[in-house]
Every structure is written in structure tokens, then in C-alpha cells.
Amino acid sequence: MKGVSKRLVLLRTTWSRSCSHVAFHHNVASETSSLLNHCYNRDLPKAMQTLDTMEKRGVWADAIAYSELIKCCLAHRAVREGKRVHQHIFSNGYQPKTFLINVLLNMYVKFNLLEEAHILFDKMPERNVVSWTTMISAYSYAKLNDRAMRLLIFMLRDGVMPNMYTFSSVLRACERLCDLKQVHSSILKVGLESDVFVRSALIDAYSKLGELLEAVGVFREMVTGDAVVWNSIIAAYAQHSDGDEALELYKCMRRAGFTTDQSTLTSVLRACTSLSLLELGRQIHVHVLKFEEDLILNNALLDMYCKCGSLEDAKFIFNRMADKDVISWSTMISGLAQNGFSMEALNLFDSMKVSGPRPNYITILGVLFACSHAGLVNEGWHHFRSMKNLYGIDPGREHYGCMLDLLGRAGKLDEMVALIREMNCEPDVVTWRTLLDACRAHRNVDLATYAAKEIIKLDRQDTGAYVLLSNIYANSKMWDDVAEVRRTMNARGIRKEPGCSWIEVNNQIHAFVVGDKSHPQIDNINRKLNQYINRLTEAGYVPDKNFVLQDLEEEQSECSLRHHSEKLAIVFGIISFPREKTIRIWKNLKICGDCHIFAKLIAKLEQRHIVIRDPIRYHHFQDGVCSCGDYW
DNA sequence: ATAGGGTTAG
Known part of the structure; x- marks a missing residue:
């Protein structure tokens, strides 16, 4: 009634x-x-x-x-x-x-x-919380972050209380840490921090601003959460190259009984990629099959195989993908180029032009890198000069970097200097380092000195530049200058990072550092290494002790060369794996000239395929040659 | 009627 x-x-x-x-x-x-x-x-x-x-x-x-x-x-x-x-x-x-x-x-x-x-x-005539939230969410989705933030302020002035919908929208628009902190404290004030949407948005917002500790703080306070909150924190670690922590959290998530989905697996694959964990990546691949048509996930899988140096798997995935977007193509092109298959990369770019999506900024980077690798100076210039007309892309710092790399590799040092002058942006440390690497490879001491000084001007802590300068002076017997460089280094507290190499054997990561005897099989490895060196010496191997233009430490005796971390890792790989299995190593510094020769010879002697990944490049050693063409 | 997480380079 x-x-x-x-x-x-x-x-x-x-x-x-x-x-x-x-x-x-x-x-x-x-x-x-x-x-x-x-x-x-x-x-x-x-x-x-x-x-x-x-x-x-x-x-x-x-x-x-x-x-x-x-x-x-x-x-x-x-x-x-x-x-x-x-x-x-x-x-x-x-x-x-x-x-x-x-x-x-x-x-x-x-x-x-x-x-x-x-x-x-x-x-x-009147606006309620839904009206405001609809607009705020629209602006934050469109990346018009200032407008979204301004609307929040007007909303508060109007006396309308934001709810969890409002906060999870506005968190995406926080570009400055001070804004984020303020929004966070408002959330705490009204007691909305336990909402799962708000929590995951908070984690993501802190992560995007690089505040990982804050992000994990928000995560740890969670009493009841859901899969998305877990995905947010796993993504945060994966995106900030803390693969170990990402994988650890993935394990915890599964143990806690949450269902993992495409988003989880994408981040886990990214973690495998950054850690070079090919075997774990393969295991994740099995779970990926459940979500076959997911483009982002397949792109991450593709990248994992490229970065872990398994191009066979990468090509298989790429060819099997029904949907391919510009990221799929760019990933495959860069993957081929980085692993030394330049011609394949350029051919793929040709078919992309015919039947693929429109290339973007990053695609062109991969193309230029491929040209650089194959020493195709003219083709590189062609792509560089035509990218604006053909694809409407202005060459950026990275494109100049690739061109400099290309010219450097080809020994065209004068053209390099000219291009640096022509650049539409200020040269940075990377620019000068590229010039320096070229000088080192083509033995131009004067220009190397100049480049090293420019680096030090921009970064007072750049170890490599100091060591190199000191080596150059030493070679010219300019002892006062050597002493001066050393004094500066000491005064600035600069030390060289120790070289470290890792290899995955039986799902375990083994780390090797020069002079570190903690590995359980180190004696066996050293014995074996000495045997190899002796056999290779008989075959004409001479340790490359020319360090004048290498940024190596001064105690560059044959003894320490002998035990560089990558040599230990290679030998450990040989004794751990059967012949047909590829030995995959990754390391924190660039490979030195001597280890590079050693790897080429041992690959031939033992009929092995060895892949070494350094911070920027890949070296595939097979039959006595390296995919990098001896320039890195 | 309004909300959260994943991919390429550097």
C-alpha cells in the first residue's frame, strides 16, 4: 500500500x-x-x-x-x-x-x-558526483591531465564529494608527485584506500612516477585484494627492470590462489626478458597458449624470444600471429637487427611497407640499426633522409644516434663530426660515447681524447671516459696527465663496476665475477679454461692486451684477462650443456676484445653456438665468427 | 549514469 x-x-x-x-x-x-x-x-x-x-x-x-x-x-x-x-x-x-x-x-x-x-x-543546472567523474575520467583517458586535475579542484570547491570512481580516474592524471601525494592523502582522509580499484590505481600512479617504494607500500597494506591489484604491482616491478621481484610476486600471487590472466603473463614475460630467462619464458609460453589471440601478450612473447636470443622461436611466433600491429613488426625488425640478422630485418621492413601497418619512430630505429650492423651506409642515409617525407617522422635523438653508429662502424669519423654539428638537439653523453667507440675501433687517438673530455664535461662520474683518457695518455707517455686523471678519479670517488656474467643452468642462475672463487665448480672451470687457452694458443691465439683504446682497468695483466667473467661463464656452459644446446650468457658490461676473440675461437673449436648479451648488443658466436662483425 | 592492471627504443 x-x-x-x-x-x-x-x-x-x-x-x-x-x-x-x-x-x-x-x-x-x-x-x-x-x-x-x-x-x-x-x-x-x-x-x-x-x-x-x-x-x-x-x-x-x-x-x-x-x-x-x-x-x-x-x-x-x-x-x-x-x-x-x-x-x-x-x-x-x-x-x-x-x-x-x-x-x-x-x-x-x-x-x-x-x-x-x-x-x-x-x-x-546541477552536477552530481557522477557528472564530475564522467568528465574527469574522460579527460584522464584522453591524457588531458591538467584538465582532469583542474576539474577535481572545481568539484571540491563546488562541495561535491569525490567517490572511489572519481579517485581511480583522477589518479591516472597525476603527473606530479605532489599532486599524487595530495590525492593519496584525500583518499586516506575519506577512507577509500581499501577499495581495490583505488588501490590498483594508486600503485600504478606511483609506479609511473618511478616511486616504487611508495607503490609497494600501498600494496603491502592490502588486506583484501584482487587479481588486478596483484597485476599492478607485478607490472610495476617488471617495468622498472626488477624482474626478480616481479617473478617473486608472481609466485606469491599464484600461491595466494589468484587467477593469472593476460596482463599478469605479459608482465611476467617482460621480467623474463629483462633477466634473459629463456627457459622460464618457454614455460610461461605454455600458459600463453590459453590466450592465443591476445595481441599485447603475443608481442611480449615475441620480444622475450628476441631478447633472449632465440630468433627461431621469435620467427615462429611472428609468422603464426593472426593480428600484427606496428609493435609486432617493430619488435621483430629490431630483434633481427640486434641479433645480427640485418638483411632479414631489412627484408622484413620491405614486406612491412607492402602489407604491414605504417612504420613509426621505433620501427625506423630498428631499420637504421640493421643498416648500421650490416655496414650499409648508403641505405642508412636513404632511410634517415626520407623518414620525414615517407612516414612524417622527424628524426629524433635516437635516430641520429643510430646514424652515428652506422658512420662510426664504417670508419667515417669526419661524417660523424659533421652529423653531430647538424643535429637538431644538443649532443649528450650517448652521442659522444658513440664517437668515442668509433675512435677506439678505428684508432683515432686525438678525436677519442676530445670525445672523452666532452663526456666528462657532461657526466663527472663516467668511469669509462676517465680510464680511457688515462690509457691514451699512458700510451703517449704523458705521465703528468695520467696522474692528473687518476687524481680526479680518486677525488670524485670513481670506481669501475666489476664485470659480471650470468648463465642459466637447470633453472638456476650462476653468476661469475673476475677473481671471485665462490662458485662451487670454480676449480674445475679454471682448470678447463687453462686447458682451452693452451689449446687455442697452439692454434695461434694471442691474448689481446692492447688496452690503450679500451676502457679497462690498469691491472690488465694476462692473468686477469684469462679470468674475465664471460670466459668463466662460457666454460661453465660448455661443461654443463650438451653440444647441441646454445650457450646463452648475459653480462653487465660490454665484452672486451680478448674475450670476443676467445669466444669466436672456442665456438669453432668446440662446435658450439654461444650467445652473449651485453647492455646494448648481442653477439652470436658460431664457426669462428661473430654476428656483430667485430664492431661493438 | 561514473573507476583500476599488460607490448616495441632509450
């Missing part, structure tokens, strides 16, 4: 507010139900017809029916019809309630018509 009278009162208020026609009384129920019927059947033309009839007769349906109609427009992506509904709702002095205007707002946002949405928003 009570319910019925309440409904009557409600109806009466609707009439008095919206009805200026006597006819309305009679028709509202039947018009509404006919409109609703068409909407439920997703029959947009009929629904619009009904709307026209209603307008001619001056009758209106209720807000629920209009909201269904708008849903129907959205489902059909019918922008014109949507705008027509908007007109209808405001025609003849009808004053829709906030609820209905919010539905319209949402429609414009979903149609990506932010301009229209904002005009409507400005005209609203």
Missing part, C-alpha cells in the same frame, strides 16, 4: 515538472513501453521513429526509456541518432533530471566527443 502511494507521488512530480501537454497524461505509459521494446530489441530505426512521433505529439517518455535509447545508440555507434535524442530531450522546455543528462554526457564521452560533452556539462 505504502509503495504504491510513493510511486504515485513520484509520477505526479514528474508530470508537474515535465508536462505542459494534456496529451501526456494519456500517452506516457504506452509511448514509454513501445520505445523500451524497440530498444530492448536493439531496433534503432523503429525506436527513432517512435521518438519522432512522440515529438510531433508533444509527449515524452521517462528517463529510463531515454537511457535505454541512448544505450541503443551507443551499441550501434550511431552518433547522429545520439545527438538527435539529445535535441529531443531538451525540446519544448522539457527539463531533464541530472541522471538523464549524465547519461547523455557519458554518451558523448564514449563517442569521443569531449567538446560536446563539456558544453553540455557546463550547461547543467
Whole structure:
């Protein structure tokens, strides 16, 4: 009884507010139900017809029916019809309630018509939390972060309380740490930090600003969470190259009984990629098969195989992918180029031009890198000079870097200097380091000295540049200058990072450092290493002690050369694996000249395939040659 | 009617 009278009162208020026609009384129920019927059947033309009839007769349906109609427009992506509904709702002095205007707002946002949405928003007689949140979310989604933040401030001034929806939207728009901290403290003040949406948005926001400790703090306070919160923190670690922690959290997530999905696996693959864990990556691949058509996940898998040096697997994945976007193509092109298969990379770029998506900034980087690797100076210049015209991409710092690399490799030092002068941005440490590497390879002491000094001007802590300068001076017997460089280094507390190499054997990572005797099999490894060196010496191997133009430490005796970490790792790989298994090593510093020769010879002697990944490049050793073409 | 997580280079 009570319910019925309440409904009557409600109806009466609707009439008095919206009805200026006597006819309305009679028709509202039947018009509404006919409109609703068409909407439920997703029959947009009929629904619009009904709307026209209603307008001619001056009758209106209720807000629920209009909201269904708008849903129907959205489902059909019918922008014109949507705008027509908007007109209808405001025609003849009808004053829709906030609820209905919010539905319209949402429609414009979903149609990506932010301009229209904002005009409507400005005209609203009153705005509730949903109106504000709809706009804030639209702006943060469109990366118009300033606007989103400003709206939050206006909202608070208007006395409207943000809810968890508002906060999870606005967190995506926090570009400055101070904004984020303020939003975070507001969240704590109103007690919304335990909402899973807010929590994952917080973790993600801190992670994007590089505040990993804050992110993990938010994660640790979690009492009840869901899979997305776990995914957020795993992604945070994976994106900041802390693969170990990402994998550890992945284990915890599974132990806690959460279902892992595409997002989890993508981050886990990224962790495998950064740690070069090919075997674990293969195991994850098995789980990936459940989500075969997921593009992002497949791209991550593709990248994992490229970066772990298994191009066979990468090509298999790439060819099997039904959908390939610009990232898939770029990943494959760069992967081939980085692993030394330049011609294949360039051929793939040709087929991309024919049947693939439009190349982007990063694609061109891979192409230039391939040219550099293959020593194709003219082809490199061609791509570099035509990228603007063909693809509308202005060459950026990285493209100049690739071109410098290409010229350096080809020994064109003068052209390098000219290109540095031509650059549209200031040379940075990387620029000068590229020049320095070229000078080292082509033995140009004067230019090397100049480049090293430029590096030190920009980065007082650059170890390599100091050591190199000191070696150059020593070679020219300029002892005062040597002493000066050493004094500066000591004064600035500069030390060389010890070289370290890692290899995965039986799902375990083994680390090797020069002079470190902690590995359980170190004696065996050293014995074996000495045997190899002796056998190779008989075959004509001479340790490369020329360190004048290498940034190595001064105690460059044959003894320490002998025990460089990558040599230990190679020997350990040989004794651990059968002949047909590829030995994969990754290390923190660039490989030295002597280890490079050693690896080439041992690959031939033992008929092995050895892959060494340093911070920038890959070396595939096979049959006495290296894929890098002896330039790195 | 409004909300959160994943891919290429450096």
C-alpha cells in the first residue's frame, strides 16, 4: 500500500515538472513501453521513429526509456541518432533530471566527443558526483591531465564529494608527485584506500612516477585484494627492470590462489626478458597458449624470444600471429637487427611497407640499426633522409644516434663530426660515447681524447671516459696527465663496476665475477679454461692486451684477462650443456676484445653456438665468427 | 549514469 502511494507521488512530480501537454497524461505509459521494446530489441530505426512521433505529439517518455535509447545508440555507434535524442530531450522546455543528462554526457564521452560533452556539462543546472567523474575520467583517458586535475579542484570547491570512481580516474592524471601525494592523502582522509580499484590505481600512479617504494607500500597494506591489484604491482616491478621481484610476486600471487590472466603473463614475460630467462619464458609460453589471440601478450612473447636470443622461436611466433600491429613488426625488425640478422630485418621492413601497418619512430630505429650492423651506409642515409617525407617522422635523438653508429662502424669519423654539428638537439653523453667507440675501433687517438673530455664535461662520474683518457695518455707517455686523471678519479670517488656474467643452468642462475672463487665448480672451470687457452694458443691465439683504446682497468695483466667473467661463464656452459644446446650468457658490461676473440675461437673449436648479451648488443658466436662483425 | 592492471627504443 505504502509503495504504491510513493510511486504515485513520484509520477505526479514528474508530470508537474515535465508536462505542459494534456496529451501526456494519456500517452506516457504506452509511448514509454513501445520505445523500451524497440530498444530492448536493439531496433534503432523503429525506436527513432517512435521518438519522432512522440515529438510531433508533444509527449515524452521517462528517463529510463531515454537511457535505454541512448544505450541503443551507443551499441550501434550511431552518433547522429545520439545527438538527435539529445535535441529531443531538451525540446519544448522539457527539463531533464541530472541522471538523464549524465547519461547523455557519458554518451558523448564514449563517442569521443569531449567538446560536446563539456558544453553540455557546463550547461547543467546541477552536477552530481557522477557528472564530475564522467568528465574527469574522460579527460584522464584522453591524457588531458591538467584538465582532469583542474576539474577535481572545481568539484571540491563546488562541495561535491569525490567517490572511489572519481579517485581511480583522477589518479591516472597525476603527473606530479605532489599532486599524487595530495590525492593519496584525500583518499586516506575519506577512507577509500581499501577499495581495490583505488588501490590498483594508486600503485600504478606511483609506479609511473618511478616511486616504487611508495607503490609497494600501498600494496603491502592490502588486506583484501584482487587479481588486478596483484597485476599492478607485478607490472610495476617488471617495468622498472626488477624482474626478480616481479617473478617473486608472481609466485606469491599464484600461491595466494589468484587467477593469472593476460596482463599478469605479459608482465611476467617482460621480467623474463629483462633477466634473459629463456627457459622460464618457454614455460610461461605454455600458459600463453590459453590466450592465443591476445595481441599485447603475443608481442611480449615475441620480444622475450628476441631478447633472449632465440630468433627461431621469435620467427615462429611472428609468422603464426593472426593480428600484427606496428609493435609486432617493430619488435621483430629490431630483434633481427640486434641479433645480427640485418638483411632479414631489412627484408622484413620491405614486406612491412607492402602489407604491414605504417612504420613509426621505433620501427625506423630498428631499420637504421640493421643498416648500421650490416655496414650499409648508403641505405642508412636513404632511410634517415626520407623518414620525414615517407612516414612524417622527424628524426629524433635516437635516430641520429643510430646514424652515428652506422658512420662510426664504417670508419667515417669526419661524417660523424659533421652529423653531430647538424643535429637538431644538443649532443649528450650517448652521442659522444658513440664517437668515442668509433675512435677506439678505428684508432683515432686525438678525436677519442676530445670525445672523452666532452663526456666528462657532461657526466663527472663516467668511469669509462676517465680510464680511457688515462690509457691514451699512458700510451703517449704523458705521465703528468695520467696522474692528473687518476687524481680526479680518486677525488670524485670513481670506481669501475666489476664485470659480471650470468648463465642459466637447470633453472638456476650462476653468476661469475673476475677473481671471485665462490662458485662451487670454480676449480674445475679454471682448470678447463687453462686447458682451452693452451689449446687455442697452439692454434695461434694471442691474448689481446692492447688496452690503450679500451676502457679497462690498469691491472690488465694476462692473468686477469684469462679470468674475465664471460670466459668463466662460457666454460661453465660448455661443461654443463650438451653440444647441441646454445650457450646463452648475459653480462653487465660490454665484452672486451680478448674475450670476443676467445669466444669466436672456442665456438669453432668446440662446435658450439654461444650467445652473449651485453647492455646494448648481442653477439652470436658460431664457426669462428661473430654476428656483430667485430664492431661493438 | 561514473573507476583500476599488460607490448616495441632509450
